[in-house]
Amino acid sequence: MTTATRGTAAPGAVGTGHTRIEGRDKVTGAARYAGEIPFGDLAHGWLVLSTVARGRVVAVETGPVLGMPGVLAVLHHGNAPRVETQYVGSLGPPDPVVGLFQHDRVPYAGWPVALVVAETSEQAREAAEALQVRYETEPHDVGFHPEHAAAYTPESVMGQPNEAVKGDLEAELAASAVVVDERYGTPEEHHNTMEPHAATARWDGGRLEVVDSNQGSRWVAEELAHLFSLDLASVRVRSEHVGGAFGCKGVRPHQVGAAMAATVLDRPVRVVLTRRQMFSVVGYRSPTTQRVRLGADPDGRLRALGHEAHGVTSKLFEFVEPSAGFGRSMYAADAHHSVTRLVPLDVPTPTWMRAPGEAPGSFALECALDELAEKCGVDPIALRERNEPAVGPVSGLPFGSRNLLACYREGARRFSWADRDPRPGTRRDGRWLVGTGMAASTFFVGAAPTTAAVTAEPDGTFTVRITAADVGTGARTALTQIAADALEVTPDRVRVRIADSDFGQAWLAGGSMGTRSWGWAVLLAARELRERLALGGAVPEEGLTARSDTSDVLAALAQKERHSYGAQFAEVAVDVTTGEVRVRRMLGIFAAGRIVNPLTARSQLVGGMTWGLSMALHEEAVRDAASGAHVGADLAGYHFAAHADVPRIEADWVEDTDDEDPVGIKGIGEIGIVGAAAAIANAVWHATGVRHRTLPIRPDRVLDAAGAPGTPGAGAAADGGPDRA
Amino acid sequence: MAPAPTATHSVVTLTVNGEKHTLPVDHRTTLLDVLRERLDLTGTKKGCDQGQCGACTVLVDGRRAVSCLQLAVAAEGREITTIEGVAEGDRLHPVQQAFLDLDGFQCGYCTPGQICSALAVLDEHAAGWPSAATDDVRPEAGVPPLTPEEIRERMSGNLCRCGAYVSIVRAVERAAAADRDASAADAPGGGDDIPADASKEAVA
Amino acid sequence: MREFGYLRAPDVSGALALHGADDGTRFLAGGTNLVDLMKAGVERPERLVDLAELPLDRIEETAGGGLRIGATVSNSDLAAHPEVRRRYPALTQAVLAGASGQLRNMATVGGNLLQRTRCAYFTDLARPCNKRTPGSGCAALRGEHRNHAILGASEHCVAVHPSDMGVALTAFDAVVAYETLDGPGEVPLADFYLPVGDTPHAETALPAGALITAVTLPPAPVAARSRYRKVRERASYAFAIGSLAAALDVRDGRVHDVRLAFGAVASRPWRARAAERALTGGPATAEAYAAAADAELAAAEPLPDNGYKVTLMRNLVVAVLTELAEEAGR
Incomplete structure (x- = not known):
């Protein structure tokens, strides 16, 4: 069945099917996820989310709850440690939801208003449910439609222009023999990883240690260092096994709440989100409405490609689901216009979710092309072949x-x-x-700059250290194969250790850039190590380590x-x-x-x-x-x-x-x-x-x-x- | 007239993977939480805590159940099997081996539940239970074979967000075929007609 | 979830005594709905009386060809029982269409009938709901109600009953047997659920503290040719948006006997008696099936977003009766 596959196979491990390195642990239940690693003296935190969509917290009635069995603390805006939210992290400023309990404003339903900490999770849950929070409410606006008066056009998306223009769209549409002009819609979608977010935080010798479920331990460590005004060296984040991520497992209220509570109580605290809470505090894919206008000659050759998308963001923070960008590299057209506009509402801030932009954008444009094919009487594949560009249609x-x-x-x-x-x-x-x-x-x-270290051990095995994340992608296994080939050994002699922020700077599992970014770093370090080993001499007792940093090669x-x-x-x-x-x-x-x-x-x-x-x-x-x-x-x-x-x-x-x-x-x-x-x-x-x-x-x-x-x-x-x- | 107050905690003895554990439990505690928090059996996963995902599936008296809706205090006297009790020592159960070989998982979080559920599916099918995918449920119609469609319907209580369903169904098919072969060892050619293509690529 | 007491009942009279018709006490059977509602804070019992040891887990044949199903028979055992599959195949299909293999192993017949609506407002304590908090209002009426009732609802509640099993049981004239401290009683399933009216919180005709002990299915030869069809927003493991239990006996081209019950359209499984009356004795044709469905659905009062259910139920009646008639003709 896989004849087409063979061509990519290279000698060695890469290109050959390999069952997951951690597979045995996963099928026997031995693999431990973030909420499953035992800690002595562990306390349990349970988040309380606002039930109103806009207003402010007037009172958090902590008294009765503090008297309940096992309850240790109730953190809220009146008593929580201060955190720093005015920073720009490696992926931009933080979603304001991680500025936990810093003010009394309620910007949307599901905003965290308190964290109840107790000896057991049952006690914490019961107390969290019993906690009375009084609100002053204001009218809210959660209705998404493209004609919304507050709709605006963001400047850029992740540093890239949000709007792309080539030629005169209206003129080409007017000159087109066949026109498709339709609106498409996609709803609010949620990642819903099978494993809910979970973090355990504790202070250990002046270091904040967090065992977490995330898609980038270094990234989360950096964010926590910013939030708690710590040196990066004073934060360690680990995330050995991750039960799915898809874009929603960055820094989120669970780590911040656990770290706050661990600080206040001076003992380890675990915060696990409930399925219901995940809908409000970990981000989601914005709903979209998209107008696609295609103009073509009778044979289907595109003269005009217009894609105007609308999405939602919160009133607190700009996040763009860049749906209109999908066609920019795909189809040659004499004129092109694509832009994504936003409607800010009293809702949580959306975030990256598997193929942000491309997933909803491709739905609209690829359906519109099907409609064009129908109108032109051209086979849908032939239509696409006819509009295959020679160079980037917008970029050139x-x-x-x-x-x-x-x-x-x-x-x-x-x-x-x-x-x-x-x-x-x-x-x-x-x-x-x-x-x-x-x-x-x-x-x-x-690809993004990443560091890796590969160590030759005296026993003839090799250890790779890289702050990669395996969120179910198979990254651990792929990196093992890449390292084995670069070292010219079999994969069973390579041990890849990942997901520990102490291993150094690395890209996260996101943007489909993980294995490319990490693999590159592993490749460079492993090649260098092999060259050094080729010079001969015994491997010292502490091992021989080569390090890599891909910053320069990527820049070039x-x-x-x-x-x-x-x-x-x-x-x-x-x-x-x-x-x-x-x-x-x-x-x-x-x-x-x-x-x-x-x-x-x-x-x-x-x-x-x-x-x-x-x-x-x-x-x-x-x-x-x-x-x-x-x-x-x-x-x-x-x-x-x-x-x-x-x-x-x-x-x-x-x-x-x-x-x-x-x-x-x-x-x-x-x-x-x-x-x-x-x-x-x-x-x-x-x-x-x-x-x-x-x-x-x-x-x-x-x-x-x-x-x-x-x-x-x-x-x-x-x-x-x-x-x- | 309200009855006299009753205790809110009890000492219970739970039999898990053949081992007896006696411990005090808060009546609110589910079997899932006892397994994970008290017995350090974290292989059973908490995906929704509402009976809506199947990640917490265990076998109770040999039958699959969601442990998140099973109160621990009510599980006293039952034989509980978790994912940790499925393999025989170092030897994986054929269902586990099939999941491993055919990559019937990605993040692995739903996997213990999928495997426990698959074990039960094989038993339920062997016992002649029809499913919602069975055209004719009358006993005269006999037991339908475990086609992919039957497996999918029977496994539908176990959600997988990574989208590993296709490989999971293949793994269950292979395990079912192995079961069949084992129970009809002398049948000629007792064919492994399943996923040669997928297993071929796996070199563990 | 607040703390609660837990007691195991040794037998039926012990269970009744332990319960004592106390407001704060709930019987615990499979727990698949009750424990979930306790976690959501909708149910806050002071004590549970566990029925696991009660000898109510048997299915017995009754004189004349009916079945008596013990209240703690699991959904799985009910669906797998040869006589259920032979005499009431739609009941097996209905049970198998519900929930998942895991939940069917846990859930029981009595519990299934007493399960609460899955209206999302009912389980969200922050929202008004007359069924949960009488007098607080109905959020679904002007809110999200795509899967709410088109028949028999009121301005106080438009929630639907989520059971699949109950739809087939209703079609086959099941009778619910119960025990109370004052003695036994029984009520036809058709009268088991109370009209919604202005008391949506009062759901069943069971006396306080009563324990369902069995569900009896009278003999029904027509049921041997029966079918349950469920439509939902996922191919499995989802509640119905519309379902139909149907049985048909056609003789010489005319409808000799017919049973029809609708699911997910009302606060209870909806026996379509008007449709049955319209069909009985008449021709077994697609036109007649459609006219009968229309007769039943004439009473439908769809909300702004659930009018599709009228179309769906009409189409289901036509499709399933056509299939049953064709099979009989083979």
């Missing part, structure tokens, strides 16, 4: 390796795309209407459009009489650089595609207008795909090398979700003839789109017919 920069066309070809072959009848609403299998769809995907390739890298690419295919079945949509199969073919570990890489890509399925059909957080708070903030109210929703999904890759790239590793954490929801939505159209431009494609939406009740019996095909589109 040369591409690194861009093997998108190969993804289309391989995907089309394996999905039997050529046999597809383009007419919608014509295939029936019992009560199901069946259709197929496709979409393209891309994600940028980057030529400017290019570096991306990974993919082609996503889906087949769905829709019962328009009940509104049920089932995905029957998915195929993703990716061009994602050198694949270090085919076994775990496939898992990550399939995992991303599963997210895309889940985004297409299930995920949606709902806010109650009256209270401004979530409704059903739990896993019964917020659905993500369960086993029964997920068919056999295949992911594979094509040869994708870049001779000018010294490591050749791209990133695979995020690209799997990009375009997947669009492929499914396009397949739903192909099945039923109805375009669903708002996610998720829920049964009620399918039913409402199908209009009047289905005609009796089996003759309901017309309900989904193209005339209803």
Whole structure:
């Protein structure tokens, strides 16, 4: 099945499937996550969140609660240690939610207002629930719509321009024979890692020690050092096993609260978030509305690509879900305009969530392209091939390796795309209407400065130390393989230690840049060590260590459009009489650089595609207008795909090398979700003839789109017919 | 008339992985919290604490249950098996081995629950239980084979956010096939028709 | 969760005595709903009386071909029982469509009938809810109510009953047997749940302190050809947005006997008697099924965001009855 894979295999460990280094610990229950490491004299903290959406805390009635069994302290704005929030960290200023208990303002429902600490978690929970907090409330505004009076255009997104302009969009639209002008919507989505955030903090010989669940221990250590005005050397953060991250596991109220309480009580304190609390304090993906305007010649050649997105941020802090950026590197068009605008509301600040920007942005643009293909009478793949750019469409920069066309070809072959009848609403299998769809995907390739140390031990083994994080990506295993090859030894002689901020500066698990950034550093250190060992001599008792820092090599890298690419295919079945949509199969073919570990890489890509399925059909957080708070903030109210929703999904890759790239590793954490929801939505159209431009494609939406009740019996095909589109 | 007050704590004896533990518990304490906080058996995970994710799945008297909704005091007298009790010494259970070989997990947090649930799925299927994926539930129709569709439905109480479902289903398929082969050892060719492609790549 | 006492009942009379019709006491069976509600602070009992040791975990055949299902029979055992599968296949399907394998092992028949609504406002103490806090108001009415009631609701509460099992039991005329300190009693499931009216907090006709001991299914030959279809927002492990238990006996092209009950549309499993009346004796055609569904749904009062349920239930009736008729014809 994996013929396309073979080309990337190199001699040695890299390119060969390797089960996870920590796999045995994970299948036997031996792997300990942050909340599971025993501490003597441990106390338990339980957060109390505001129940009102705007106002201020008038009183925290601590008296009765302090008298409850086991209760040790109640921290709130009136007594909490001061923290410093006016700083700019390595990824920007902190989300104000980490400035725990620094004032009496309540900016949204779910804002932390107190931390109850007790001897046991049951006592802390009961006391937290009993704690009376009185509020003075003010009117709130949680209604998101693009015409909101407060909507504005941010200057930049993570240092990049937010708005991109090329040519005259309106003029090209006017000159276009075929125009698509549609609005798309995606809801508020939540990471919902299986492991809730957990941190244990304690002071140990003047150092703040935190055992945490995060995606970057060095990053979190830096943030805590800023917040508590400590030298970085006085903070140590470890995060050995992490039960999922997806963007939400940075510095969050749990670490700050645990550190505060450990300071006040002078004993170890653990704070674990509840599932419900996670909905308010760890960030989420902003809802979006997106207007896409495409203008094309009759053959589908794009003259105009306009993408105007709106998202939400809190009134406290600007976070941009850069949905409009997806097309900037994807399609050649004479004119291009893309911009993301924000509506500030009385809601928590959104944050990065798997493929921020690309996930919702690709849904809108890749659906719009499908609509354009329909209007032009051009096959969706042919349409994309026709608009394949030679250089960055907006930047004008040369591409690194861009093997998108190969993804289309391989995907089309394996999905039997050529046999597809383009007419919608014509295939029936019992009560199901069946259709197929496709979409393209891309994600940028980057690397950030990272340090690593590789030590030759006297016993002939090697130890790698790097503040990487394995949040389920397989990074620990991939780095072992990379180090083994660079050292020219078998992987069983290499021990990779990660997720300890004492190991030095390193990029975090994010932006699909982890393995590329860390692998690069490990490679450099391991190569240097091998060279030193080649000089001969015995390894001293303390070992022989080589260190690396990738800052210089990264700075010297030529400017290019570096991306990974993919082609996503889906087949769905829709019962328009009940509104049920089932995905029957998915195929993703990716061009994602050198694949270090085919076994775990496939898992990550399939995992991303599963997210895309889940985004297409299930995920949606709902806010109650009256209270401004979530409704059903739990896993019964917020659905993500369960086993029964997920068919056999295949992911594979094509040869994708870049001779000018010294490591050749791209990133695979995020690209799997990009375009997947669009492929499914396009397949739903192909099945039923109805375009669903708002996610998720829920049964009620399918039913409402199908209009009047289905005609009796089996003759309901017309309900989904193209005339209803 | 209100009854006389009753104690809010009890000393209970819990049998976990064949070992008896006698300890005082607050009646509020769930089996999940006793396992994790008191018996240092942290393999059982707390994903939602509301019966909505399956990460805390254990076997109670051989049947799978969510330990977050099981009060510890009410578990006295039951035989509890957690993920720590699944392997035989150093030898992984075939279900564990299949999860490992086929990469049936990523972050690993739902994994103990998935594995305990899979063990029960194999037993429930062997006992002839139908599922919501079973077309004809009448006893005359017999036991449906453990197709991927049957496995998916039966495993649906175990959420996985990394999206490892595809590999998990393959792992359960392989374990089920091994079970079948073991129970029909003399059947010719008793085929491992499953995921040759995936296992081939795994060189542990 | 506040502290509580815990007692194990040795038998039915012991359980009743331990409970003593005390307001602060709850029976504990599977606990899958009660413990969850205790964690949410919706239920704050002073003591629990555990029913695990009660001898109510058997399914017995009754004279004439019915079944008597003990109240502490687990959902799993109920669904797997050969006579349930043979005589009332829709009941097995309904049970298997609910929750997950883990929860079905824990949950019991009696507990299933007494489970509370999953309306998100009911379980959020910070929001008004007449069912939880009488007189506080109904947040769902003008809030999030996509999955709320279209039938039999009131301006005081629009929550739906979440049971799947109960829908099939209702279709098959189940009778709930209970014991009290004053002696036994029974009530048809059709009358078990009280009308919502202005007392949504008063949910069942059980006397205070009563213990459900069994659910009896009368013989129903029509049930041998029955089906449960559940529609939800995920393919499994989710509550229904609409479900249907149906049984059909067609003779010579005419409906000889039919049973229809709707789930997730009302504060209780909804027996569709108007539809049954419209069908009985008439032709077994898709047009007749649709007309019967319309007869039932004429009483529907959808809210702004749940009108789709009217369409859904109508389509389900047509689809499932058509399937059942086709199977009978094979």
